[in-house]
Amino acid sequence: MPSRAAERDPAGIGAARAIGFVAPALLLIGLFLVFPALWTLYIGITDYQLTGPAAAEPSVVGLDNFTTALTDPLFGNSLWLTGLFVLGSAVVGQNALGFGLAWLLRAARPGLRRTVEAFVLLAWILPGPVVAYLWFAVLSRDGGTLGLLVGRPGTAWLVEYPMVSLIVFNTWRGTAFSLLLYSSALAAVPPSHLETARLAGASGWQTVRDAVFPHIRGHVLTNTLLISLWTANDFTPFLLTAGGPNHESEVLPVLIYRQALESGQLGYASAMSSLLLLGNLVVALVYLRLLRGRT
Incomplete structure (x- = not known):
C-alpha cells in the first residue's frame, strides 16, 4: 500500500x-x-474623502456608510437598474443571441461561419470608448443612423429610452463570448442524438430542449455566471449616458464612480463597491451550487 x-x-x-x-x-x-x-x-468603514480634512486624516465610522447606502434612494435605484441591465443584456440577451447564432452557424459553410464570427468578435475586442462612440453616432438625435432607418429622425434614443439602449448595446457588444462558448459546446453534442430527434419528428425547440440542453447545461451555467459578473461591473454605460437622464440609467458602477470622483466621497463609494462585491459573491455561489447539482 x-x-x-x-x-x-x-x-x-x-x-x-x-x-x-x-x-x-x-x-x-x-x-x-x-x-x-x-x-x-x-x-x-471610514469617512475618507477626495479633498478636505478627511482626505488627510480619515476617521473610522464603522458601518455608517453601509447603512446609509442601503437606505439611499439612489443606491436602490442603481441596484434595480443593474439587475435589469444584467438580466436583459446578459442572462437573456447575450445568452439567447449567442446560442442562436451558434445553433444557426453549426451547419453553415466554413467561410460564412468564420465571417460571422469575425464580425461578432470584432464588436467584443474593440476598446470601450470606440464602441461607445460608434453607438452614440447610431443613436444620436442629430442624424443618427437608427432614427433614419426607422423613419424617426430627431429621436433622442439615449434620452427617451436609456436603459433599452444600454441593454441592446451591451447585448450586441458582448455576444461574442457566448457565441464562441456555445459553438464549442454544440460541437461536443453527439450527432446520433440530433439524428434521433430528427427521425422522431422533434421540432427545433424540442431538439434543443431534449437532445442538446442536457449536454450543454454546464456550459450554459458557466457562461451565464461569467457574463453576469462582467455586466454587473461594466462601466461602459457611463460613456453613453453618464447615468442620465435624471439617474434613469445610473447602474452601480456609474453611481460608485460619481460618488467617488464627482462628489469626492471615497469612503461612501467604497462601501457601495463592497456591497457590489458581496452581491457578485452571492451570485457566484448560487451558480456554483447549480453547477454542482447539474449531474
Whole structure:
C-alpha cells in the first residue's frame, strides 16, 4: 500500500517545490485581487474623502456608510437598474443571441461561419470608448443612423429610452463570448442524438430542449455566471449616458464612480463597491451550487 506521504503527494515533487510552483500565482492574486478588496473594505468603514480634512486624516465610522447606502434612494435605484441591465443584456440577451447564432452557424459553410464570427468578435475586442462612440453616432438625435432607418429622425434614443439602449448595446457588444462558448459546446453534442430527434419528428425547440440542453447545461451555467459578473461591473454605460437622464440609467458602477470622483466621497463609494462585491459573491455561489447539482 502507498504511504500516507505518497497519497498526499502523488506527483512526487515535494511540498517545497509545489509551493514554489504556485507562489507566483498566489502573489499575483494577493496583489491584484485580495489586497484591493481588503483596502476597499477598510476605506468603506471610514469617512475618507477626495479633498478636505478627511482626505488627510480619515476617521473610522464603522458601518455608517453601509447603512446609509442601503437606505439611499439612489443606491436602490442603481441596484434595480443593474439587475435589469444584467438580466436583459446578459442572462437573456447575450445568452439567447449567442446560442442562436451558434445553433444557426453549426451547419453553415466554413467561410460564412468564420465571417460571422469575425464580425461578432470584432464588436467584443474593440476598446470601450470606440464602441461607445460608434453607438452614440447610431443613436444620436442629430442624424443618427437608427432614427433614419426607422423613419424617426430627431429621436433622442439615449434620452427617451436609456436603459433599452444600454441593454441592446451591451447585448450586441458582448455576444461574442457566448457565441464562441456555445459553438464549442454544440460541437461536443453527439450527432446520433440530433439524428434521433430528427427521425422522431422533434421540432427545433424540442431538439434543443431534449437532445442538446442536457449536454450543454454546464456550459450554459458557466457562461451565464461569467457574463453576469462582467455586466454587473461594466462601466461602459457611463460613456453613453453618464447615468442620465435624471439617474434613469445610473447602474452601480456609474453611481460608485460619481460618488467617488464627482462628489469626492471615497469612503461612501467604497462601501457601495463592497456591497457590489458581496452581491457578485452571492451570485457566484448560487451558480456554483447549480453547477454542482447539474449531474
